[in-house]
Amino acid sequence: MTPLEEMGRKAKEASRRLAFAGEEKNRALAAISEALRRNESEIIAANAADIQAAKENGMTVSLLDRLTLNSQRIEGIAVGVEEVMALKDPIGTVLGGMVQTNGLKIEKVCVPLGVIGMIYEARPNVTADAAALCLKSGNAVILRGGKEAFNSNQCITNIMRDALEQAGLPKDCIQLVQDIGRASANEMMTLTGYLDVLIPRGGAGLIKAVVENAKVPVIETGSGNCHVYVDEFANIDMAADIIFNAKTSRPSVCNAIETVLVHKNIAQQALPAIRAKLHEKQVEIRGCTVTCDILKDIVPATEQDWGTEYLDYILAVRVVDDIYQAMDHIMKYTTGHSECIVTESYRNSMLFTSQIDAAAVYVNASTRFTDGGMFGLGAEIGISTQKLHARGPMGLEQLTSIKFIVQGNGQIRI
Amino acid sequence: MTPLEEMGRKAKEASRRLAFAGEEKNRALAAISEALRRNESEIIAANAADIQAAKENGMTVSLLDRLTLNSQRIEGIAVGVEEVMALKDPIGTVLGGMVQTNGLKIEKVCVPLGVIGMIYEARPNVTADAAALCLKSGNAVILRGGKEAFNSNQCITNIMRDALEQAGLPKDCIQLVQDIGRASANEMMTLTGYLDVLIPRGGAGLIKAVVENAKVPVIETGSGNCHVYVDEFANIDMAADIIFNAKTSRPSVCNAIETVLVHKNIAQQALPAIRAKLHEKQVEIRGCTVTCDILKDIVPATEQDWGTEYLDYILAVRVVDDIYQAMDHIMKYTTGHSECIVTESYRNSMLFTSQIDAAAVYVNASTRFTDGGMFGLGAEIGISTQKLHARGPMGLEQLTSIKFIVQGNGQIRI
Numbered sequence: 001m002t003p004l005e006e007m008g009r010k011a012k013e014a015s016r017r018l019a020f021a022g023e024e025k026n027r028a029l030a031a032i033s034e035a036l037r038r039n040e041s042e043i044i045a046a047n048a049a050d051i052q053a054a055k056e057n058g059m060t061v062s063l064l065d066r067l068t069l070n071s072q073r074i075e076g077i078a079v080g081v082e083e084v085m086a087l088k089d090p091i092g093t094v095l096g097g098m099v100q101t102n103g104l105k106i107e108k109v110c111v112p113l114g115v116i117g118m119i120y121e122a123r124p125n126v127t128a129d130a131a132a133l134c135l136k137s138g139n140a141v142i143l144r145g146g147k148e149a150f151n152s153n154q155c156i157t158n159i160m161r162d163a164l165e166q167a168g169l170p171k172d173c174i175q176l177v178q179d180i181g182r183a184s185a186n187e188m189m190t191l192t193g194y195l196d197v198l199i200p201r202g203g204a205g206l207i208k209a210v211v212e213n214a215k216v217p218v219i220e221t222g223s224g225n226c227h228v229y230v231d232e233f234a235n236i237d238m239a240a241d242i243i244f245n246a247k248t249s250r251p252s253v254c255n256a257i258e259t260v261l262v263h264k265n266i267a268q269q270a271l272p273a274i275r276a277k278l279h280e281k282q283v284e285i286r287g288c289t290v291t292c293d294i295l296k297d298i299v300p301a302t303e304q305d306w307g308t309e310y311l312d313y314i315l316a317v318r319v320v321d322d323i324y325q326a327m328d329h330i331m332k333y334t335t336g337h338s339e340c341i342v343t344e345s346y347r348n349s350m351l352f353t354s355q356i357d358a359a360a361v362y363v364n365a366s367t368r369f370t371d372g373g374m375f376g377l378g379a380e381i382g383i384s385t386q387k388l389h390a391r392g393p394m395g396l397e398q399l400t401s402i403k404f405i406v407q408g409n410g411q412i413r414i
Numbered sequence: 415m416t417p418l419e420e421m422g423r424k425a426k427e428a429s430r431r432l433a434f435a436g437e438e439k440n441r442a443l444a445a446i447s448e449a450l451r452r453n454e455s456e457i458i459a460a461n462a463a464d465i466q467a468a469k470e471n472g473m474t475v476s477l478l479d480r481l482t483l484n485s486q487r488i489e490g491i492a493v494g495v496e497e498v499m500a501l502k503d504p505i506g507t508v509l510g511g512m513v514q515t516n517g518l519k520i521e522k523v524c525v526p527l528g529v530i531g532m533i534y535e536a537r538p539n540v541t542a543d544a545a546a547l548c549l550k551s552g553n554a555v556i557l558r559g560g561k562e563a564f565n566s567n568q569c570i571t572n573i574m575r576d577a578l579e580q581a582g583l584p585k586d587c588i589q590l591v592q593d594i595g596r597a598s599a600n601e602m603m604t605l606t607g608y609l610d611v612l613i614p615r616g617g618a619g620l621i622k623a624v625v626e627n628a629k630v631p632v633i634e635t636g637s638g639n640c641h642v643y644v645d646e647f648a649n650i651d652m653a654a655d656i657i658f659n660a661k662t663s664r665p666s667v668c669n670a671i672e673t674v675l676v677h678k679n680i681a682q683q684a685l686p687a688i689r690a691k692l693h694e695k696q697v698e699i700r701g702c703t704v705t706c707d708i709l710k711d712i713v714p715a716t717e718q719d720w721g722t723e724y725l726d727y728i729l730a731v732r733v734v735d736d737i738y739q740a741m742d743h744i745m746k747y748t749t750g751h752s753e754c755i756v757t758e759s760y761r762n763s764m765l766f767t768s769q770i771d772a773a774a775v776y777v778n779a780s781t782r783f784t785d786g787g788m789f790g791l792g793a794e795i796g797i798s799t800q801k802l803h804a805r806g807p808m809g810l811e812q813l814t815s816i817k818f819i820v821q822g823n824g825q826i827r828i
Binding site: 016019020098100104106111113114192196197211212215217218219235238241242244245246249331349353354355357358359360361362363364365366368369370374375376386387388389391392401402403404405406407408409410411412413414 | 606629631777
């Protein structure tokens with residue numbers, strides 16, 4: 001057995017115990033949040049080692065910021081764990097059932113998935129967030145964080161494991177992969193028989209590598225090539241506000257937009273208004289030829305732009321002949337995350353929402369609303385852009401499965 | 415583009431149209447069932463070509479039987495299509511929703527998965543069954559049947575495609591892979607960007623190959639190493655009846671049992687009773703050493719027996735010390751399909767149903783009940799033995815996903 005298979009075995013064993021844990025789960029979460037606060041200085045010291053190494057390796061300022069833990073951020077993590085604790089436990093919920101004419105009673109019950117693998121990048125707060133959600137939903141978790149955050153992750157994980165034990169649950173409900181080379185990530189993707197699901201959380205490169213190489217079931221998250229279509233019947237001010245918000249309020253996240261499509265009949269008025277608004281944040285516009293004709297002095301867009309998730313202050317713009325061409329464009333380039341139409345036309349709003357295939361389809365609102373909090377899930381472990389098992393923001397419910405419990409008194413099948 | 419990618423592109427295009435089809439779906443199903451009946455002689459002629467080739471290749475009698483279509487079986491297929499037609503259409507169901515304090519209206523709506531791939535083996539009736547379920551649930555399907563049934567599958571598929579067109583839907587909602595070499599199956603497993611899910615239906619070898627090689631999301635089906643545990647507090651007659659039914663009523667199916675575990679305190683009385691019953695159908699018993707001591711003249715079981723899905727008139731039997739050892743054995747060897755305890759003990763029934771992790775967990779009833787019909791799904795496309803997306807019998811609902819429709823009047827995120 002490799003070290004990772006050994007972790008898989010331990011996780012599976014721990015998950016059997018965790019599957020029928022009741023109040024112990026909340027006791028453990030309370031103990032975790034208390035211990036995170038109590039060990040603040042220890043966490044900050046471990047994090048300092050990561051920061052120093054990252055500086056020596058020339059990490060960018062924005063990545064360094066994501067990596068950094070301080071008193072306030074640790075308090076934020078502890079509060080996050082308490083928020084998960086306050087959520088309703090989905091496990092054991094009876095989702096349906098019946099008594100058959102032969103007297104057989106069939107119940108469909110919510111159960112944990114079992115063992116969840118998480119591969120993520122440089123943000124050490126994910127370690128506690130993800131572990132809390134997995135624990136509350138009765139799943140053992142194997143965490144594989146980025147190597148840049150290893151000391152921080154290790155410290156946080158050890159604190160959580162001690163708290164688990166204190167609450168009467170197996171430590172191995174939460175484990176951190178110790179080997180942070182690329183090989184361990186690859187091995188995790190092929191840990192069949194141990195992992196019930198693998199959730200990658202990070203940049204496009206990580207997600208792609210996992211989807212390409214995984215043999216275990218995967219939930220693809222967080223790739224967002226999102227569009228706003230400004231319909232011929234749009235309120236132009238509203239369109240400019242929505243585009244400005246969806247592009248610039250936080251350009252680095254997956255629910256930010258990357259391309260705007262504008263109906264040709266409204267382009268002459270809408271494009272200058274949109275540009276004026278985006279100018280406040282110096283957004284670079286890359287336009288199709290018609291857009292370039294109208295706006296002048298902008299960068300021409302290439303085919304590659306339509307498929308690019310900039311995650312930056314850059315926006316591609318294309319003028320389309322009609323709503324059908326807009327929808328064709330979106331269906332060609334969408335990653336299935338969040339798509340928006342701005343229109344005052346009832347017909348076009350219905351057409352767009354029924355025909356666009358994405359996790360979230362918006363009429364007259366910013367795509368930035370796609371997240372677990374806004375959609376009423378309480379907390380989220382990621383945003384699924386696939387259609388199997390979970391789609392859109394994933395909360396506790398998306399970390400569960402079902403089982404049928406069938407009770408009889410000797411029934412046989414004839 | 416390879417021929418299969420071209421099929422994928424066509425399926426994706428057809429699925430966009432099918433996603434918002436209403437009554438056309440039932441019109442198409444009615445036309446399909448009518449056309450299958452009307453073209454009976456054509457289907458039988460195509461099937462005869464398959465049968466002849468199979469005979470020349472020395473196909474076994476039982477496989478030949480599965481391959482054969484006659485008037486009665488074609489009527490059965492047509493009736494099956496009508497039954498699917500009569501099921502409630504899940505697409506468009508509003509599954510939940512809310513209005514946020516900012517006025518944003520969020521609805522969660524049932525949508526099709528998109529494009530489903532099916533890889534299956536020698537039974538040509540699967541072609542129509544699977545296509546009908548996919549069509550009703552708004553999914554385009556790419557079928558890849560066994561090469562032995564190619565002529566039959568081709569004939570049935572052409573009939574269905576004509577019926578689709580007649581009902582005003584794209585032919586390419588249903589396509590059959592024309593290249594029946596192994597390469598096309600492998601290519602299907604990696605058809606990312608086109609297939610939303612791949613469902614293999616067949617023997618353990620096929621399922622394993624798909625799980626090992628697929629890059630598209632997969633739902634694993636139909637592997638059933640099922641157990642009956644005869645508890646110390648079991649009614650022995652009931653146990654023998656359940657075991658007899660679960661082993662012999664149809665040994666070749668996935669919900670048949672393969673191993674019986676017997677509590678040591680009841681083994682002396684139970685084992686002879688079980689053997690006597692199984693003797694009626696000449697079931698071969700392979701026992702652990704204790705079983706061999708009690709029953710004499712039976713074949714000793716090896717480690718390999720505990721993990722084998724015989725699908726035959728063979729049963730492995732092990733005597734266990736207590737319910738915990740029984741549960742450990744099951745959790746070690748189960749494929750997560752159907753597991754049963756026979757007991758009159760309330761405590762042990764609760765212990766078993768809460769701790770055994772399988773799609774269906776039974777108390778005092780035959781595992782043979784695990785199927786879509788019995789569980790109230792109407793029809794099934796397979797029985798999932800994984801925990802992601804679907805578990806247990808898969809009906810229409812399991813062929814769907816969700817999308818969030820968000821309606822606003824200019825909301826932006828602050």
